[in-house]
Amino acid sequence: MMKYAFARLLLGFTLLLSWAAASGQEARPGDVQLAGQPAAGARADAAMAPVQNIYGRSHLSLNGRWSYIIDPYENGFYDYRRQAFDASKSGKGGFYDDRKPKDKGDWVEYDFDRAPTMKVPGDWNSQAEKLQLYEGTVWLRQLFEADPKPGRRYVLYFGAVNYEAHVYLNGKKLGMHRGGFTPFQFDATAALKKGRNVVVVKADNTRHQDAIPTVNTDWWNYGGITRDVLLAELPATWIADYKLQLAKGDARRLQGFVQMAGASPAQKVTVSIPEAGVTFAVQPDAKGRAVIDVPVKPLVYWSPQQPKLYAVEFSGGGDKVLDRIGFRTIETRGQDILLNGKPVFLRGISLHEENPLIPGRLRGQGDMRMLLQWARELNCNFVRLAHYPHSEEMTRLADEMGLMVWAEVPVYWTISWTNPDTLREAGRQLTDMIERDRNRASVVVWSVGNETPIGEARNAFMGSLVRTARGLDDTRLVAAALEIHRRGRDITIEDPLAQLIDLASFNEYAGWYWASNAEMLDFRFDIRLDKPVVVTEFGADALGGYHADADTRWSEEYQDRLYQNQFRMLSGIPGLRGMTPWVLADFRSPRRQHPYFQDFWNRKGLISDDGKKKEAFWTLKKHYDEVEKRYGP
Known part of the structure; x- marks a missing residue:
């Protein structure tokens, strides 16, 4: 009975046209609504609907050194009865007040002025040893000078805060936002003062089962304000x-x-x-x-x-906005992907938003350009930005550098498929990503998730996201990284989601998680879909500098042989039109605990944590050079 009840529940989901009323904008066609409930994209968090191209507006950067206070018990947010200070009648009492003692007898148990500082944008895990494995609340404060003008609107913008952010300006709560990889902004006009201003953020990176992403991921849960903070000025x-x-x-x-x-x-x-x-x-x-x-x-x-x-x-x-926009077409025809009407092979690589040479999240355009340049050195024309929306600067750089992009939301593994709030959150993050990057020519694929298990509830959940993506943008491909299935020696796709998306796109780890380098060549692909096939992941861990024979796991030789064998296996797929092997560079992950070979690193990178290219890097480059000769640039 439960499954039928849930099926009826999902029938209540509809596409809702709903812009935030505070901004005077129309509804967003990608927002999903459960009958009788707020829309998926509705901004009950008080955030404004996004202003397109915030960097093209007159703005003041609030990046720099922010004071911080670690608050594992959330004493700065709740009183001893676990009641939120900002929900009280006075709205006072929290750390966001940035209160100073009135006299020598006054009692105040925090002090931002004497607190340590960290760099923003930047995660806290990499900036303080005691925070390396910390999950919880950290308060961050920044002081700035402003001179607001009459008749102008002021917007406080955050590129990303992981995961939940409560934002206060001069003691007044502007709003709250959930989601660690999408931008948000608040109308700061009423709270902004001439002269000294104080912005305080309660950032909490605690994982939750019903969140997007959920508790179970294979990347580091970097907490904090990880992208730019701007105060933008707009006309009336x-x-x-x-x-x-x-x-x-x-x-x-x-x-x-x-x-x-x-x-x-x-x-x-x-x-x-x-x-x-x-x-x-x-x-x-x-x-x-x-x-x-x-x-x-x-x-x-x-x-x-x-x-x-x-x-x-x-x-x-009275407003003027300048942008740099590229124009191109992307479509599929049978088993071909057509860029500007011509067949193209997606010579790709997957990558995380992390520089292996510097701890923590990417902190600027230099880091981003380095990663994309490494992809260019591989002779890539395509990158998969996994497994969450990367920075807006990254897609703008891809525009500039000529790299097609697969953009993805963190619907990953063990999502709470039957929770309507989880679907609502997934729809909002997908909508935010598409709205932010829909003018970027580099973005050719919207991905609605990665390695999600087949099931009635999941199928309905993912189908809803596909419809949301198509409702928001019909000029790009919609895909997901599916899982494969093995029937004897045959590798197949048996996922009903494959019928709804534009690519037969899947992850497979022959030679690593199943079979060995010697055994993997006994398998064959049987993909019975008249769609382009894009293999979104394959690979093997290799500790950079560890050398042995090609049968010894963790060695560069094993990884290199696996790549060679993968090319032999994949050549048997008639519709193969692209691949994004896993992964460009080693990245940190708490799931990877082998004390010698991993040490909290996923070692599937083609570039090691000290920036050295492993043997498989050159093997993939050689393969792509050959592919380019066959299929053209």
Whole structure:
């Protein structure tokens, strides 16, 4: 009976058009709603709907050294009766007050002024020894000077805080956000002061079974403010969002929309691409939304060989936004992937948002550029940004460097499939990722998850996410990293989700988690789908510098032989059109506990934790060089 009840429950999910009312914006077509409940993307956390291209606005960076207080019992948030201070009648009493003793007899049990500091953006695990394995609450405080102008709107923006963030400005709570990899922002206008301002963040990276991601992952749970913090200034009426891409099925038309917000959203917007000789105007409706659908002369297409980006200007309502946008088409036809109408083989690699040479999350564009340059050295034209949304700067760099991107949300392994709140959270994170990156030409695949187990509840959950992705963007491919199944010596895909997505995309670890280097060649792939096949993971752990024969696990030779054998196995798949082996560089993971070979590192990287390329790096590069000769660039 339970499964039928759940099936009926899932029938209550509908696509809801719901922008945050505070921003004056229309509904978001990707938001999923359970009948009688708030929408999946509805911002009950008080966050504003995202402002597109926040870096293109006038802004003050709040990055730098932030004072921090470790609070494992959350004394700065709850009183001794476990009641939240910010929910009390006065709203006072928490660490967010940043209170100082009034006199020598006053009692205050915290002091940000005397607290240590850490660098933001940056995780806390890598910046203090006592926090290396810490999961819980840390309070962070930053002081800054401001001079707010009358008639302007001010937005406090966070690129990412892992996992739950409560944000206070000058003692006033702006809101709360959950999700460690997507941006969020709050309207700070009312709380902002002329002169000295205090922003305090309660960051909590505690894992939860019903969260996205859940408790069980294979990467380090870095806590803290891990991406940029900005205070952006907007006019009274502003350009809140926009999308501009080539129309699906018609590369001679530009389609998308402009969304105005603020005091007078129904103001004309002009869009211009000077280099292409394109200028046109659109008239938003009373809710500030205007649809774009205009003919255009042939443009220079974005591609890995020629990553052409056009300067695009949106202006209206006293606001002006400049962006750099590439235009290209991506589609499938039978077993082919077509980029700008021509077949392409995705020569890819998977990577985490982590620099193996420096502890912790990536801290800037230099780290990101290094990882993407390593991918370029492999002769890649494609990267899988696993297993969560990476920084907006990463996708912008991929635009610039000519690397196609697989972008993914952390729906990973053991999700609470029957919990409607979990589905709502997954839908919101997927929506946030798509809304942020839908103008990035490099992003060609939206992935709704990784290695999720087949089951009625899971199938409904994942099917809902696929519909959400397609409702938000019909110009890109939708996929997921599926699991394979073995029937004797045959390797098959028996996942009903494969029927809903655009690629026959899957992970397989022949030679490592099952079979050996010698045995793996006895298996064959039997993929009975008329879709392009993309192998999203294969690989083996190898401790950099550890050498033995090709039958000795953990050696570079074993990893290298496995790659050679994988190429032989995969060559038997007629529809093979891409791969993203696991993984570009070694990365940290609490699941990897062998004291010698792992030491809390996943060693499947082609580059070691000291930046040295393992033997398999050169084997993959050679293979990609040969693939390029066969399939073209």
